Amino acid sequence: xxxxxxxxxxxxxxxxxxxxxxxxxxxxxxxxxxxxxxxxxxxxxxxxxxxxxxxxxxxxxxxxxxxxxxxxxxxxxxxxxxxxxxxxxxxxxxxxxxxxxxxxxxxxxxxxxxxxxxxxxxxxxxxxxxxxxxxxxxxxxxxxxxxxxxxxxxxxxxxxxxxxxxxxxxxxxxxxxxxxxxxxxxxxxxxxxxxxxxxxxxxxxxxxxxxxxxxxxxxxxxxxxxxxxxxxxxxxxxxxxxxxxxxxxxxxxxxxxxxxxxxxxxxxxxxxxxxxxxxxxxxxxxxxxxxxxxxxxxxxxxxxxxxxxxxxxxxxxxxxxxxxxxxxxxxxxxxxxxxxxxxxxxxxxxxxxxxxxxxxxxxxxxxxxxxxxxxxxxxxxxxxxxxxxxxxxxxxxxxxxxxxxxxxxxxxxxxxxxxxxxxxxxxxxxxxxxxxxxxxxxxxxxxxxxxxxxxxxxxxxxxxxxxxxxxxxxxxxxxxxxxxxxxxxxxxxxxxxxxxxxxxxxx
Ligand code: HEC
Ligand code: HEC
Ligand code: HEC
Ligand code: HEC
Ligand code: HEC
Ligand code: HEC
Numbered sequence: 001x002x003x004x005x006x007x008x009x010x011x012x013x014x015x016x017x018x019x020x021x022x023x024x025x026x027x028x029x030x031x032x033x034x035x036x037x038x039x040x041x042x043x044x045x046x047x048x049x050x051x052x053x054x055x056x057x058x059x060x061x062x063x064x065x066x067x068x069x070x071x072x073x074x075x076x077x078x079x080x081x082x083x084x085x086x087x088x089x090x091x092x093x094x095x096x097x098x099x100x101x102x103x104x105x106x107x108x109x110x111x112x113x114x115x116x117x118x119x120x121x122x123x124x125x126x127x128x129x130x131x132x133x134x135x136x137x138x139x140x141x142x143x144x145x146x147x148x149x150x151x152x153x154x155x156x157x158x159x160x161x162x163x164x165x166x167x168x169x170x171x172x173x174x175x176x177x178x179x180x181x182x183x184x185x186x187x188x189x190x191x192x193x194x195x196x197x198x199x200x201x202x203x204x205x206x207x208x209x210x211x212x213x214x215x216x217x218x219x220x221x222x223x224x225x226x227x228x229x230x231x232x233x234x235x236x237x238x239x240x241x242x243x244x245x246x247x248x249x250x251x252x253x254x255x256x257x258x259x260x261x262x263x264x265x266x267x268x269x270x271x272x273x274x275x276x277x278x279x280x281x282x283x284x285x286x287x288x289x290x291x292x293x294x295x296x297x298x299x300x301x302x303x304x305x306x307x308x309x310x311x312x313x314x315x316x317x318x319x320x321x322x323x324x325x326x327x328x329x330x331x332x333x334x335x336x337x338x339x340x341x342x343x344x345x346x347x348x349x350x351x352x353x354x355x356x357x358x359x360x361x362x363x364x365x366x367x368x369x370x371x372x373x374x375x376x377x378x379x380x381x382x383x384x385x386x387x388x389x390x391x392x393x394x395x396x397x398x399x400x401x402x403x404x405x406x407x408x409x410x411x412x413x414x415x416x417x418x419x420x421x422x423x424x425x426x427x428x429x430x431x432x433x434x435x436x437x438x439x440x441x442x443x444x445x446x447x448x449x450x451x452x453x454x455x456x457x458x459x460x461x462x463x464x465x466x467x468x469x470x471x472x473x474x475x476x477x478x479x480x481x482x483x484x485x486x487x488x489x490x491x492x493x494x495x496x497x498x499x500x501x502x503x504x505x506x507x
Pocket of ligand 1: 129132133140143144147152155156157158159160161192193194195196197199313316317318319320321417
C-alpha cells in the first residue's frame with residue numbers, strides 16, 4: 001500500500017468512531033443540560049445519563065482518537081517510513097500545523113469545561129433526594145414516603161446519611177456502588193434492616209443543625225385519641241415533656257441529660273430492644289453500672305460484649321422515617337377534619353380494614369372501599385344515604401393511610417421498625433426505664449410517670465366534665481396497677497392483648 005503522507009493519522013476507523021462518539025456526547029450533554037435548565041425538572045434517569053453516561057462516552061470517544069492515530073503511525077513506521085520520528089514535530093511556522101494547534105487548545109478548553117460542569121452537577125445530583133429516594137424507587141419507597149411526611153421533609157437524605165466532608169462522601173459512594181449492584185441483581189434483603197450499623201455518628205450530622213445546649217425548656221404536646229366506639233369519643237392528653245438536660249444549660253435536668261453524660265449500654269439483640277446492662281460515667285469520674293434484675297449478665301459476658309455509646313439515634317431512631325399506626329392515623333385525620341368523626345364506628349371499622357394482611361396495595365384499596373361502604377349499607381342504611389359524600393371521603397383518606405404506612409412490595413408496614421421515642425407501641429424509653437434495672441448500690445433507673453413528663457390536663461369519657469384537674473395519667477379503661485407494673489407496649493403492640501385502639505385488633 002502506498003504511503004499517503006498527506007492524510008492525517010486520525011483518518012482511520014477507530015479515531016473516526018471516537019470523534020463521532022465525542023461530538024454526539026457533547027451535543028447530548030448540552031441538549032440535556034439546557035432541557036433541565038429551561039424546564040427545571042430533575043428526572044432520576046435523565047440525570048444518570050447527563051452526568052455519568054454521556055460524559056463517560058465523551059471521554060471514551062476522545063481517548064479513541066489518539067489510540068487510532070497512534071496505531072496508524074506505528075503501522076507506517078513498521079512499513080519502513082524512516083522519516084517519521086519517534087515524537088510528533090510541533091512547528092508553529094507551518095500554517096496548517098498552527099491551525100491544528102489552536103484547534104487542539106480550544107477543543108481542550110471546551111472539553112475541560114463540559115466535563116467540569118458535568119462533574120459538579122453530577123456531584124450535586126448524587127446528593128439530591130431525587131437520586132437517593134427515587135432512582136431505585138421500589139427499594140426506597142417506604143423511606144422516601146415517610147420522609148416526605150415528616151418534620152425533615154426539607155432536609156436532604158445526605159445531610160443525615162452522609163454529612164459534611166469528603167471522606168464520608170467517598171465512603172457513602174463506595175457503599176452506594178455495592179447497593180447499586182444489590183438493586184440491579186436483586187440481592188438486597190427483602191426488608192432493609194435496622195439499625196444501620198455504619199450510620200455516621202449522629203452527633204456529627206444532627207448537631208450540624210440542632211443545638212443540644214439549647215434544650216432547656218419543656219415542650220408541650222397534646223396527644224389526641226378517639227375511642228373505637230359508636231361516637232368515636234375524643235380523648236386528649238395534654239403534657240409537658242421535660243426536654244432539658246444538657247449540663248451546659250442552666251436546667252441540667254431532663255431528657256437530654258443522656259447526651260451531656262457518657263451513657264453506654266449492651267444490647268443482646270440486633271434491634272437493640274433488650275438492654276440488660278447500662279453504665280454511666282458520673283461527674284466525679286466514677287462508673288455506675290445498672291443491671292437488669294430479670295436477665296442479669298455475668299462479668300464475663302459484660303467484658304466480651306459490644307458496648308454502645310448512647311447518641312441521638314438511640315431515642316430518635318425515626319426522626320424522619322416515621323410510620324404511624326392505623327389508630328394514630330385515624331386520630332390525626334379526625335383532628336384535621338379529613339375524616340368525619342360523626343360517622344358511627346368509623347375508627348373501629350377503618351382500623352380493622354387497615355390491619356388485615358394484603359398482598360398488594362390494589363387489593364387493600366378494593367377491600368377498604370368495599371368494606372367501609374358495605375358496613376354502612378348494612379348497619380346504618382340511613383347514614384349511608386345521608387352521608388354518602390363523607391363516606392366517600394373517608395374511603396379516599398383511609399386508602400391514603402394505607403399507602404403512607406404499608407409497603408407490601410418491600411414487606412414494610414408501620415410496625416416493622418420500632419420507634420424508641422416514647423413507650424406506647426414498643427418499649428422505647430422503658431428498655432432501660434422499666435424500674436427493673438438496678439445498680440450494686442441499689443439505685444434504680446426510674447419509671448416514675450413524672451420523671452419525663454407532667455400531665456397538664458386530660459379529657460376522656462371516664463373523667464367526668466368539671467372534675468378536678470388530673471395530676472396523673474388516667475387510663476381510659478381501668479387496668480388497676482398494671483399501668484405501673486406492665487409495659488404499655490405489652491398490651492398495645494403485636495403479641496400482646498387484643499386492644500382495639502392500638503390498631504392490632506383482628507377478629
Ligand atoms: C433527619 C435525618 C434523616 C434524613 C433527612 C433521612 N434519613 Fe434515612 N435514616 C435516618 C435515621 C436516623 C435512620 C435509622 C437508623 C437506624 O435505625 O439505625 C434512617 C434509616 C434509613 C434507612 C434504613 C431503613 C429504615 O427505614 O430505617 C433507609 C433505607 C434510609 N434511611 C433512606 C433515606 C432516604 C432515601 C432519605 C431521603 C429521601 C433519607 N433516608 C433521609 C435519618 C435520616
Ligand atoms: C439539615 C438540617 C437538619 C439535620 C441534619 C437534622 N435536622 Fe432535625 N430538624 C431540622 C429542622 C429544620 C427541623 C424543624 C422542622 C419544623 O419544625 O418544621 C427539625 C426538627 C427536628 C425534631 C423535632 C420534630 C418534631 O416533632 O417537631 C427532632 C426531634 C429532630 N429534628 C431530630 C433530628 C435528629 C435526631 C437528627 C439526626 C439524625 C436531625 N434532626 C438532623 C433540621 C435538621
Ligand atoms: C440505654 C438506657 C436508657 C434509655 C434507652 C433511656 N434512658 Fe433515660 N436514663 C438512663 C440512665 C442510666 C439514667 C440515669 C439514672 C440515674 O442517674 O438515676 C437516665 C436518666 C433519665 C432522666 C433523668 C435525668 C436527670 O436529669 O437526672 C430522664 C428524664 C430520662 N432518663 C428520660 C429518658 C427518656 C425520655 C427516654 C426515652 C426517649 C430515655 N430516658 C431512654 C438510661 C436510659
Ligand atoms: C434519651 C433519649 C434522647 C436522646 C439521647 C436525644 N433525645 Fe432529643 N428528644 C427526646 C425526647 C423524648 C424529646 C421530646 C419528644 C416529643 O416531644 O415527642 C426530644 C426532643 C428533641 C427535639 C425537639 C425539641 C423541641 O424544642 O421541640 C430535638 C430537635 C431533639 N430532641 C434533638 C436531639 C439531638 C440532636 C440529639 C443528639 C445530640 C438528641 N435529641 C438526643 C429524647 C432524646
Ligand atoms: C423515661 C421517660 C418516661 C417515663 C418514665 C414515662 N414516660 Fe410516658 N412518655 C415519655 C415520652 C418521651 C413520651 C412522648 C412520646 C412522643 O412524643 O411520641 C411519653 C408519652 C406518654 C403518653 C402519651 C402516649 C400517647 O401516644 O398518647 C402517656 C399517656 C404516657 N407517656 C404515660 C406515662 C405513664 C402512665 C408513665 C408511668 C407508668 C410514664 N408515661 C412514664 C417518656 C416517659
Ligand atoms: C393490661 C393491658 C394494658 C396496659 C398495660 C396498658 N394499656 Fe392502654 N389500653 C388498654 C386497653 C384494653 C385500652 C382500651 C382500648 C380502647 O377502648 O380504646 C387501652 C387504651 C389506651 C389509650 C387510648 C387509645 C386510643 O386510641 O383511644 C391510651 C392513650 C393508653 N391506653 C395508654 C396507655 C399507656 C401510656 C400505658 C402504659 C403506661 C398503657 N396504656 C398500658 C390496655 C392496656
